Amino acid sequence: MKHRAIGTVNGLYPSLTTIVGCVVSGKANWMTVAHLGILNHATGDKAQYLGVSVNPAHYSSIGIREHGEFSINIPSRAMLEATDHVGIVSGKSTDKSALFPTFKGQLEFAPMILDCPLTMECRLHQTVVLGKDQFFIGELVQTYVDEACLTEGHVDLQKIDPILFDFMRTLYWSLGEVIGKPWSEGKVRKHNNKSQNKALSPA
Numbered sequence: 079m080k081h082r083a084i085g086t087v088n089g090l091y092p093s094l095t096t097i098v099g100c101v102v103s104g105k106a107n108w109m110t111v112a113h114l115g116i117l118n119h120a121t122g123d124k125a126q127y128l129g130v131s132v133n134p135a136h137y138s139s140i141g142i143r144e145h146g147e148f149s150i151n152i153p154s155r156a157m158l159e160a161t162d163h164v165g166i167v168s169g170k171s172t173d174k175s176a177l178f179p180t181f182k183g184q185l186e187f188a189p190m191i192l193d194c195p196l197t198m199e200c201r202l203h204q205t206v207v208l209g210k211d212q213f214f215i216g217e218l219v220q221t222y223v224d225e226a227c228l229t230e231g232h233v234d235l236q237k238i239d240p241i242l243f244d245f246m247r248t249l250y251w252s253l254g255e256v257i258g259k260p261w262s263e264g265k266v267r268k269h270n271n272k273s274q275n276k277a278l279s280p281a
């Protein structure tokens with residue numbers, strides 16, 4: 079490889095393309111968000127936090143700050159056009175509330191999109207302001223998944239068929255194929271290291 083410095087190009091793509099839902103002035107509003115974070119990943123009862131980076135100029139920002147609640151909806155490839163649309167038009171000038179059939183979970187102000195195979199409702203925990211953006215960190219309250227997207231009780235990404243976002247070439251991508259198992263593929267090397275170390279250690 080021959081590396082070339084290309085400036086501060088963010089290489090953390092692809093990211094997941096999501097639709098963040100909230101309530102502004104009594105109506106649902108939707109915006110596309112591809113800049114997200116996962117904090118304190120945990121299973122079971124421990125609190126988990128999800129971050130969404132939202133420019134304060136966006137209409138959604140008003141609703142999330144006012145009610146302290148939002149949803150993160152994962153659209154499938156079939157929703158590409160609608161997903162891109164809510165990332166182009168603003169609730170400031172266009173009422174986006176009727177664009178999707180919705181359902182409500184535990185929270186009052188976190189409408190979720192029925193057509194999205196996976197949705198999550200979040201309660202705002204903390205807001206971090208950095209540069210031009212604010213990072214809304216929400217505690218994950220509940221996740222809802224279309225039963226058809228489960229395989230042996232686990233969310234099956236292939237069935238979700240998510241839209242991936244690439245800001246380096248400004249493209250949408252779909253998922254590729256499964257190439258291995260985390261915490262498993264490297265074990266062969268671990269075993270090899272062990273036998274190598276054994277061979278190196280004095281008799």
Ligand SMILES: Cc1cc2nc3c(=O)[nH]c(=O)nc-3n(C[C@H](O)[C@H](O)[C@H](O)COP(=O)(O)O)c2cc1C
Nearest residue numbers: 109110111112113132133136137138165167168169
């Ligand atoms: C693919 C895509 C990803 C986007 N990701 C973000 C993002 O992470 N944060 C953000 O503030 N805006 C993002 N936007 C822009 C907003 O979705 C867009 O400005 C939207 O119209 C804001 O809607 P609102 O004013 O009704 O809240 C994205 C747009 C697209 C098309």
